[in-house]
Amino acid sequence: MALPAAFWLFFFFVLPLVIVFVVSFLTRGRGGVGQLPFTLENYERVFNVFLGVIQGSVWTALLTTVICLLVGYPLAFFIATRKRQWVRTLALFLVILPFWTNFLVRTYALQTILGREGIINNLLVGLGLTAQPLQLLNTTDAVLLGLVYGFLPFMVLPIYASVERFDFHFVEAAHDLGANDLRTFIRVIFPLTLPGVIAGSILVFIPAIGAFVTPDLLGGTRGIMIGNLINDQFKGSGNQPLGSALSIVIMALVMLALLVYVRFGDRGDD
Amino acid sequence: MTDVANRTIASPRLRPAPLVEFNDLAIKRDLLVRRIGRITLHVTPLFAYFFLWAPIAVLIVFSFNAGTSVSTWQGFTTQWYSNIFNNAISAGSEAGRFSTALMLNALRNSLLVSFAATFISTVIGTMVALSLARGSFPGKKVLDAVLYLPVVIPEITQAISLAVFFKVLFDFFGTLTGARVTTGFGTIIIAHVAFCLSYVVIVVRARLADMNPRLEEAARDLGANEWQTFWRVTFPLILPGIVAGALLAFTISLDDFVVTFFNAGIGTTTLPIFVYGMLKTRVPPEINAISTLMLLASTVLVGISLAMQGRRAARRA
Numbered sequence: 001m002a003l004p005a006a007f008w009l010f011f012f013f014v015l016p017l018v019i020v021f022v023v024s025f026l027t028r029g030r031g032g033v034g035q036l037p038f039t040l041e042n043y044e045r046v047f048n049v050f051l052g053v054i055q056g057s058v059w060t061a062l063l064t065t066v067i068c069l070l071v072g073y074p075l076a077f078f079i080a081t082r083k084r085q086w087v088r089t090l091a092l093f094l095v096i097l098p099f100w101t102n103f104l105v106r107t108y109a110l111q112t113i114l115g116r117e118g119i120i121n122n123l124l125v126g127l128g129l130t131a132q133p134l135q136l137l138n139t140t141d142a143v144l145l146g147l148v149y150g151f152l153p154f155m156v157l158p159i160y161a162s163v164e165r166f167d168f169h170f171v172e173a174a175h176d177l178g179a180n181d182l183r184t185f186i187r188v189i190f191p192l193t194l195p196g197v198i199a200g201s202i203l204v205f206i207p208a209i210g211a212f213v214t215p216d217l218l219g220g221t222r223g224i225m226i227g228n229l230i231n232d233q234f235k236g237s238g239n240q241p242l243g244s245a246l247s248i249v250i251m252a253l254v255m256l257a258l259l260v261y262v263r264f265g266d267r268g269d270d
Numbered sequence: 271m272t273d274v275a276n277r278t279i280a281s282p283r284l285r286p287a288p289l290v291e292f293n294d295l296a297i298k299r300d301l302l303v304r305r306i307g308r309i310t311l312h313v314t315p316l317f318a319y320f321f322l323w324a325p326i327a328v329l330i331v332f333s334f335n336a337g338t339s340v341s342t343w344q345g346f347t348t349q350w351y352s353n354i355f356n357n358a359i360s361a362g363s364e365a366g367r368f369s370t371a372l373m374l375n376a377l378r379n380s381l382l383v384s385f386a387a388t389f390i391s392t393v394i395g396t397m398v399a400l401s402l403a404r405g406s407f408p409g410k411k412v413l414d415a416v417l418y419l420p421v422v423i424p425e426i427t428q429a430i431s432l433a434v435f436f437k438v439l440f441d442f443f444g445t446l447t448g449a450r451v452t453t454g455f456g457t458i459i460i461a462h463v464a465f466c467l468s469y470v471v472i473v474v475r476a477r478l479a480d481m482n483p484r485l486e487e488a489a490r491d492l493g494a495n496e497w498q499t500f501w502r503v504t505f506p507l508i509l510p511g512i513v514a515g516a517l518l519a520f521t522i523s524l525d526d527f528v529v530t531f532f533n534a535g536i537g538t539t540t541l542p543i544f545v546y547g548m549l550k551t552r553v554p555p556e557i558n559a560i561s562t563l564m565l566l567a568s569t570v571l572v573g574i575s576l577a578m579q580g581r582r583a584a585r586r587a
Binding site: 071074100101102108207217243247251 | 319322323325326541571
């Protein structure tokens, strides 16, 4: 019974990853395809030429995670603490619906708003706040905005689940013992909803570090991330071994994040 | 006797002195903290909802904008919608061309891929979920771990690894038989199944974990064989999980851009690829109307699935 799925995963998931790992040590051949002999040159190039982009991507992904947490936690808390069931359902629905909308369409919506003749610039110029339209699109900030916009629901849903499971009698107990709201939050509520926070952070960080569409549509040449570099190496006659090495780097970063999750994540829940 | 009892209760002197010294400043501080907390808790969601919905609202409003600019209001029109529905090609417009026929073709491709990927991943996903929950076999732990990998490995890594894999495979096959194989619907569907599978397994397993195993034992005690037990007892009980898993797989597959982008061939343009093409080349004025229609379609789909879940929950209650 488990065989078809095991077969599928092995041939179409694990084996391709192994091949990419091998290709990342090959030399660039004709048409950008990898060929023997083995070399470490790709990784050398990754760390010499692309280190800036990698650092930038990690920074952007971390910032995305932090902003999603700062916005998503209060939002999830707000939704989970609504008393009426239908209000909760509606509030959650309003978070999930944009998320079910095609990712490209959502990113495009941001593109039109941030553009030179977009609604924000029209408003700023119309009100006389700036003489010239601002360069909002094709910046790293635009990419950051797009990533937060795209992945915020990933943060909200796990935290919502955590807060919903949280027993609010603990809050009463903390108050009875003389803690004020801030202390109650820091010492009681936040630690007990931490599994949701960590799960949400992982779920935001992983797609953010490997993002391709968002920097492609919103970042222009200035907001390049690792995903764009990989795309460049694979479309047309690029350099597949180099692209493979870059995606191994992404994998390594994700594994690092997962290690954090295993270490601090969902413990004592099951 | 009652007289004495009454007197004891009434006497205020017997109350103990308060244990906590009331400190006006501390109380004021705590009230301020509470107010700040309240404000944060109510303002952030407002901001978040605005942030999530404002771009979509702008998109919808500008889908009725006369004039080809996508961001400057030039009057109301439904021309873009009628262009889409009348299969008109906005020929000669400076902003780029759009063809309903091509879009419908992309939609058809998308549905074909997503239905196939959903069907395969639901069937084999349910099978593996069942055997992980009920059976024991060598390599179970490894399979269990590998099943979660597609959820946590970034899309772009999956996309290029499959692209490299197919290239190697087809080159090998080509030199072996001389036949030329290229990427197409087959490769897209295979790729989609590879990542949809995990989501199906996660959802079906959650459902299986909630199920009472005694029910299956009872069925066997009453003389049902394995096959009958499965179809009469287990399957109906996990069906909601299977449906939910299939819906999730379908949505993820339908929305997928990156994996399809790297594994598609000629003539297998799916809807996301089509939209990306429009965005990257010359944006046609119909784009807002198309986006609005796509938004409407997904709203209806989510609404239906939520309504179904709600009714099921109500029936169970």
